[in-house]
Amino acid sequence: MEHQLRRETPLVEMQGVSKRFPGVLANQNVDLVLFPGEIHALLGENGAGKSTLMNILAGLYHPDEGTIRWRGKGVELDSPRAAFEVGIGMVHQHFMLVQPLTVAENVTLGLNDGRMILDLEAVAERIQLLGRRYKLRVDPNRPVWQLSVGEQQRVEILKLLYRDVELLILDEPTAVLTPQEAEELGETLRQMTAEGKAVVLITHKLDEVMRFSDRVTVLRDGRVASVVETSQTTKAELAHEMVGREVLFRLEREEVQTGSLILSLRNVHALNKKGLPALQGVSLDIRRGEILGIAGVAGNGQQSLAEVITGLRTVSEGQIWVGATEVTNQPPLTAIEAGVSYIPADRMGTGAVGTLSVADNLMMKSYRRPPLSNGQLLSFDAIRGYARYLMESFRIAAPSPETPVRLLSGGNLQKVILARELDAEHSLLIAAYPSRGLDVGATEMVRRHLLAQRRAGKAILLISEELDELLTLSDRIAVLYEGRIMGIFPAAEANIETLGLMMAGEAIGNQIDSLVKSNQQN
Amino acid sequence: MRLILEKRLDIDPRRTLAIRALALVLALVAGAILLLSVGVNPFATYWAMLVGALGDKSALGQTLLKAIPLMLTGLAVSVAFRMRFWNIGAEGQFAMGVFATSLVALFGPPALPWLPQALWLPLMMMASIVAGALWGLIPAALKAYRDVNEIIITLMLNYIAIGWLEYLFYGPWKNPEGFGFPGSAPFPPYTWLPMVAPDQLPRVHWGLIFALLATLILWFVMSRTRWGYEIRLLGENPNAARYAGISIVRNTLLIMVVSGGLAGLAGMVEIAGIAHRLQQGIMLGYGFTGIIVAWLARLNPWGVIGVAFALAVLLVGGNQIQISMGLPAAVALVLQGLLFFFVLGGDVFTQYRLRVVEEGKELA
Ligand SMILES: Nc1ncnc2c1ncn2[C@@H]1O[C@H](COP(=O)(O)OP(=O)(O)O)[C@@H](O)[C@H]1O
Ligand SMILES: [Mg+2]
Numbered sequence: 001m002e003h004q005l006r007r008e009t010p011l012v013e014m015q016g017v018s019k020r021f022p023g024v025l026a027n028q029n030v031d032l033v034l035f036p037g038e039i040h041a042l043l044g045e046n047g048a049g050k051s052t053l054m055n056i057l058a059g060l061y062h063p064d065e066g067t068i069r070w071r072g073k074g075v076e077l078d079s080p081r082a083a084f085e086v087g088i089g090m091v092h093q094h095f096m097l098v099q100p101l102t103v104a105e106n107v108t109l110g111l112n113d114g115r116m117i118l119d120l121e122a123v124a125e126r127i128q129l130l131g132r133r134y135k136l137r138v139d140p141n142r143p144v145w146q147l148s149v150g151e152q153q154r155v156e157i158l159k160l161l162y163r164d165v166e167l168l169i170l171d172e173p174t175a176v177l178t179p180q181e182a183e184e185l186g187e188t189l190r191q192m193t194a195e196g197k198a199v200v201l202i203t204h205k206l207d208e209v210m211r212f213s214d215r216v217t218v219l220r221d222g223r224v225a226s227v228v229e230t231s232q233t234t235k236a237e238l239a240h241e242m243v244g245r246e247v248l249f250r251l252e253r254e255e256v257q258t259g260s261l262i263l264s265l266r267n268v269h270a271l272n273k274k275g276l277p278a279l280q281g282v283s284l285d286i287r288r289g290e291i292l293g294i295a296g297v298a299g300n301g302q303q304s305l306a307e308v309i310t311g312l313r314t315v316s317e318g319q320i321w322v323g324a325t326e327v328t329n330q331p332p333l334t335a336i337e338a339g340v341s342y343i344p345a346d347r348m349g350t351g352a353v354g355t356l357s358v359a360d361n362l363m364m365k366s367y368r369r370p371p372l373s374n375g376q377l378l379s380f381d382a383i384r385g386y387a388r389y390l391m392e393s394f395r396i397a398a399p400s401p402e403t404p405v406r407l408l409s410g411g412n413l414q415k416v417i418l419a420r421e422l423d424a425e426h427s428l429l430i431a432a433y434p435s436r437g438l439d440v441g442a443t444e445m446v447r448r449h450l451l452a453q454r455r456a457g458k459a460i461l462l463i464s465e466e467l468d469e470l471l472t473l474s475d476r477i478a479v480l481y482e483g484r485i486m487g488i489f490p491a492a493e494a495n496i497e498t499l500g501l502m503m504a505g506e507a508i509g510n511q512i513d514s515l516v517k518s519n520q521q522n
Numbered sequence: 523m524r525l526i527l528e529k530r531l532d533i534d535p536r537r538t539l540a541i542r543a544l545a546l547v548l549a550l551v552a553g554a555i556l557l558l559s560v561g562v563n564p565f566a567t568y569w570a571m572l573v574g575a576l577g578d579k580s581a582l583g584q585t586l587l588k589a590i591p592l593m594l595t596g597l598a599v600s601v602a603f604r605m606r607f608w609n610i611g612a613e614g615q616f617a618m619g620v621f622a623t624s625l626v627a628l629f630g631p632p633a634l635p636w637l638p639q640a641l642w643l644p645l646m647m648m649a650s651i652v653a654g655a656l657w658g659l660i661p662a663a664l665k666a667y668r669d670v671n672e673i674i675i676t677l678m679l680n681y682i683a684i685g686w687l688e689y690l691f692y693g694p695w696k697n698p699e700g701f702g703f704p705g706s707a708p709f710p711p712y713t714w715l716p717m718v719a720p721d722q723l724p725r726v727h728w729g730l731i732f733a734l735l736a737t738l739i740l741w742f743v744m745s746r747t748r749w750g751y752e753i754r755l756l757g758e759n760p761n762a763a764r765y766a767g768i769s770i771v772r773n774t775l776l777i778m779v780v781s782g783g784l785a786g787l788a789g790m791v792e793i794a795g796i797a798h799r800l801q802q803g804i805m806l807g808y809g810f811t812g813i814i815v816a817w818l819a820r821l822n823p824w825g826v827i828g829v830a831f832a833l834a835v836l837l838v839g840g841n842q843i844q845i846s847m848g849l850p851a852a853v854a855l856v857l858q859g860l861l862f863f864f865v866l867g868g869d870v871f872t873q874y875r876l877r878v879v880e881e882g883k884e885l886a
Pocket of ligand 2: 047050051052093171
């Protein structure tokens with residue numbers, strides 16, 4: 001297959017592409033060649049410049065230097081429309097759909113086919129046809145707001161297929177998908193490449209790279225670190241290329257003596273945003289020096305669990321204690337003052353303010369006390385110094401403390417949140433999907449910090465969808481299903497099959513026993 | 523060939539200023555064409571406007587007099603907008619400030635004749651601030667506790683407040699010695715706001731000092747204090763603010779106390795500084811114009827002062843050309859409209875840039 005690729009004319013040749021943003025060189029003299037019929041993985045740490053490079057190809061950014069050829073001819077891609085017309089389409093990390101409109105309406109939006117009358121029925125028919133051909137199931141007449149994240153992604157892809165793109169760029173498409181959905185996406189992509197289309201797949205998940213792609217380009221600090229055939233490389237080698245050093249997939253977890261009780265929930269019930277039961281009688285305890293992992297398929301009450309403890313959601317029944325403070329239905333400030341730090345799943349929506357600076361975001365939890373403030377007065381010298389200190393100790397790559405955080409890459413944004421929450425005075429850390437969407441280097445860093453927290457005698461509630469992560473880090477694992485805890489047991493005794501069964505809603509006898517036992521111990 | 527608007531990656535304050543200046547020039551050019559087409563000399567007209575607004579002591583006084591309420595309502599609106607609380611109700615809060623001021627000035631002294639006369643002005647000030655704040659607290663509480671849209675409530679409350687004033691001076695408060703004209707009895711002279719410098723700036727009252735002080739305080743609070751930071755967080759991302767332990771309810775109420783209080787104070791200085799009685803014509807729409815002021819000033823307190831003054835020049839200058847050039851009032855209005863059109867239209871380019879794209883260009 002590879003040799004066949006070589007002989008064909010490339011679809012795209014990017015040559016010497018550089019792109020500078022205020023304070024950073026996002027791409028530096030990048031060459032990239034894409035052949036028809038290949039799935040090309042683009043790998044790199046957060047902030048390596050992957051999105052920028054692809055945004056250039058999609059006509060969103062203008063390169064400062066370099067040329068782009070399409071089927072051997074130089075092209076000027078100075079708008080997304082120009083890219084479309086050539087045959088390049090991109091699904092962005094953040095979807096760009098109009099929520100109240102239907103799938104069919106979204107697909108035709110912005111389409112300029114010269115006709116005045118919109119024949120939505122014909123559009124719907126064609127969408128269904130495309131859907132069948134590429135295994136992209138979605139009802140063309142449903143409004144987008146009713147769709148799951150996975151379905152919305154299919155709409156984004158359909159939008160591009162409808163425009164007959166030859167090159168499809170997917171920016172971290174699987175970060176938001178369940179493993180099942182990711183597998184289906186893989187099939188869709190294979191169908192496309194079988195027809196001679198090319199795909200660029202940006203992802204952090206090395207497993208997916210190995211499974212789906214034909215070739216891999218690794219970017220590091222905006223430069224091409226290597227280009228290889230997937231069949232000629234290994235996960236460890238790719239990880240090494242990405243971060244420029246050895247990456248440990250397994251971390252040392254030392255024995256830690258657990259201490260006094262920090263968090264305790266008793267029979268907690270709560271409703272979610274839509275007013276449906278989200279938690280139905282949850283009881284759990286976490287002690288000092290202990291990581292309790294919460295396993296479960298997303299949407300089974302994890303979000304509500306984190307929110308009731310932090311005071312962001314009210315409980316309808318039950319009690320929550322943090323140390324000696326009862327935080328049941330108290331405002332968020334009470335939980336903060338009782339020593340709760342929280343790394344939320346929704347980083348931009350809850351954990352950070354995109355338009356404000358790195359310094360402003362770093363001070364969100366500590367601005368109330370000296371040295372950052374004296375009474376009502378903010379001390380800007382102290383704030384700047386504090387930001388510099390955190391940026392240094394957590395190696396946050398940002399041009400300056402004044403840079404708005406919306407300009408940071410995903411990994412650096414997560415570092416900002418992590419730095420703030422770990423530095424705030426706390427006894428309990430709630431970490432919701434802390435490594436979601438992060439590259440291997442950043443993931444390793446997050447996990448190291450969690451273990452360091454455990455060593456420092458903090459109680460940690462770790463919510464994650466990656467069983468690997470839960471099994472490596474946790475002392476005990478609780479499985480959450482439809483707002484109930486199906487069982488709590490020591491991570492050492494857990495095996496992936498029983499975990500999987502319990503996540504699907506099957507309570508298993510002896511696990512219930514161990515739940516009882518562990519509660520008696522406390 | 524095609525033109526496209528492209529979002530700018532950075533927003534440069536110097537560019538914003540340059541765009542504003544260019545918009546001003548373009549508005550003047552467009553105005554000149556218009557004036558020429560009706561056979562009027564544009565240079566003479568513009569000159570007459572400038573002279574009319576700034577030409578001598580009394581002109582400058584007139585302009586400052588107009589700028590004072592705009593500064594205060596502009597500040598009132600901008601402070602609420604910073605928290606994304608869309609207070610369209612500065613007009614109503616202004617009216618309630620007028621009401622409270624009149625209430626104290628008309629009925630206070632007869633009721634408590636033993637109180638020192640010097641105390642009445644501070645009391646009127648406090649009353650106006652409290653009244654404006656209370657009027658502002660109604661939409662704030664509805665929003666904070668019941669999530670009711672503040673735009674509709676603040677807008678409707680304007681008409682209630684204005685109607686209430688009219689009822690008073692047409693009805694129960696009408697001066698029996700006023701020869702049937704709608705309006706209250708005049709306030710006692712010791713309740714009039716003193717002038718700042720009667721010789722240098724005729725008629726300009728202490729409201730100017732209040733407005734400048736309020737600006738200084740607001741600037742300081744918004745940029746230098748914990749509360750200012752909290753308001754910024756709340757305005758930019760309320761979810762994150764709540765997550766950081768900041769109370770949305772409490773701050774919504776607080777911000778409207780400040781906003782309504784400032785608008786109420788604007789009402790006080792207007793009536794105690796100029797009219798000295800409650801009468802027809804006290805409500806000139808300063809609360810609404812304050813929205814434009816706040817917006818053009820990008821919610822920046824010092825910007826509010828500048829924009830309010832510039833707007834006052836335009837308003838007073840526009841009035842003056844009716845007198846000095848014999849032009850119809852509509853001409854001044856058209857010039858104002860052109861200016862708003864260009865300045866607000868030009869604002870698009872502070873956030874977007876225009877690019878020329880050659881269709882299907884290939885560089886093979
Ligand atoms: N619009 C922008 N303005 C300024 N800097 C940016 C912008 N977009 C990206 N960057 C910076 O460019 C670098 C590369 O970012 P990006 O391409 O998003 O990385 P990746 O997608 O590989 O995580 C980062 O340092 C990021 O902060
Ligand atoms: Mg990216």
